[in-house]
Amino acid sequence: MTKHQTYNTDDQAALTADRTTLSLLVAGSLMAGLYLLTLGRSNFNISTSVYQLALQTLALVFYWSYRYYRHRLRSRHLVIVVAFSLFFCLLVIWMAPLSTDLYYYVFYAKIFNDYGANPYATYLNNFPNDNFFEIIPKGWSTLRLPYGPLWLLIYAPVQAIAGEHIFTNLILFKLLAIGAFLAGGALLYFLLRQRAGPGLAYPLLLYFWNPLLISEIAKDGHHDSWVALLLLLALFCYYKGWRWLVLMPVLLASFFKFVPAILLPIVYLFLVRQEPNWRRRATFTVGALILPLGALYGSLKLLVPMPTVLSLFGQARLVYASIFSYALVPYSPHSALPIHDPRLIGWSLGFFAAAYVLVAICARGGLLDLAKAIAYALLAYLMFGAFWVMPWYFVWVIPLLLLLPAPYPKLAVYISLIAFLSYYLFNQVEVGFAIALPLVVVLAPIAWFVKRVTHLDLWKYV
DSSP, X not given: OOHHHHHHHHHHHHHHHHHHHHHHHHHHHHHHHHHHHHHTGGGSOOOHHHHXXXXXXXXXXXXXXXXXXXXXXXXXXXHHHHHHHHHHHHXXXXXXXXXXXXXXXXXXXXXXXXXXXXXXXXXXXXXXXXTTTTTSOSTTTTSOOOSOHHHHHHHHHHHXXXXXXXXXXXXXXXXXXXXXXXXXXXXXXXXXXXXXXXXXXXXXXHHHTOHHHIIIIIITOOTHXXXXXXXXXXXXXXXXXXXXXXXXXXXXXXXXXXXXXXXXXXXXXXXXXXXXXHHHHHHHHIXXXXXXXXXXXXXXXXXXXXXXXXXXXXXXXXXXXXXXXXXXXXXXXXXXXXXXXXXXXXXXXXXXXXXXHHHHHHOOSSHHHHHHHHHHHHHHIIIXXXXXXXXXXXXXXXXXXXHSOTTHHHHHHHHHHHHHHIIIIISOHHHHHHHHHHHHHHHHHHHHHHHHHHOOOGGGGO
């Protein structure tokens, strides 16, 4: 290559980088305006049709970013990506949450702080004279605290600082969720740096600009960002070679929100299989699981109330439908049956059990294999095993999918957009997945056949 050709190549690369930078600034500014218009709808007098159009445009800009920046982003663009993410959070943190969960967070912590009440043994309705009682929505006020003792240990002091000002409570609780979101992004950045191959900035763009994460964490203040952070911390421990510490973040996540407890057997089996003999496996089991579990339980019990088995059993909700049930009913000859029909529940739980056992049996390998096993288990739970699914539950799995190589980031994008649009357009996340799942089932064999015959990968164009 001549010197002149080298200069031309360098000039072309610089021009491409400048175009990428400019397009990032334009796309980020457009998304900021759309976040302001859609998530702050209560502040604007706009019609439903305009709101829905703006919402779909926001999703379309994110989808365009996913398609356009796949091979264009460089590490130097991360500053722009993170700066816009912080700006998005700053815009939406002041907005009223669409979900009412944040108000319940505040009141659960308040009755513990002000009245010394055990939120696992009492109801919010038992405190009608509290000055927050009239502000709190009454839909779930007869439900005991559905979160773990670690949640109470973290959130109760923040509520004590916020005191009697509901707005201050909401903002501080949102800041807690945003802090976990940013810390999770930092861990994701570090883990991506260790992964072989280019494209560090691209999955981080899909994380920091993700409309599902921005809306559910920064705007609605959902604490699921803490679960995602702890799962990423477990992967970080594994990468650093701290195998005896890997289970501790999963235990912490289980004591924060109970669902991650389903991951303990899978992660434990993944780790214990790597021990060379039964003696080492027994030592690992005691040192990495039994002793930390006992120490964590004992420490939390000294500081905050602990839920009982009976109180946990009371949280079970099998009277609704899994995403699988919603997808199955329109195609069933018994479609007139309610979606909480026992047969549908049985089928759904059966598929979850089969998927869970398969993941547990096959879970072995390295860092990315562990991330994949955790992601598969959570997706199986959300699609088949959960009978009360909300969009913010997918916050647990999005960072894990973005850590993995293609095609998993594509799956993260589609899950994010389906959950986001379903919730804001239909107020029901199951609707979007009930439409998408049958389409995937139909298209998957077609795409496989076309690839076998023509070597054309149809999924690449989606």
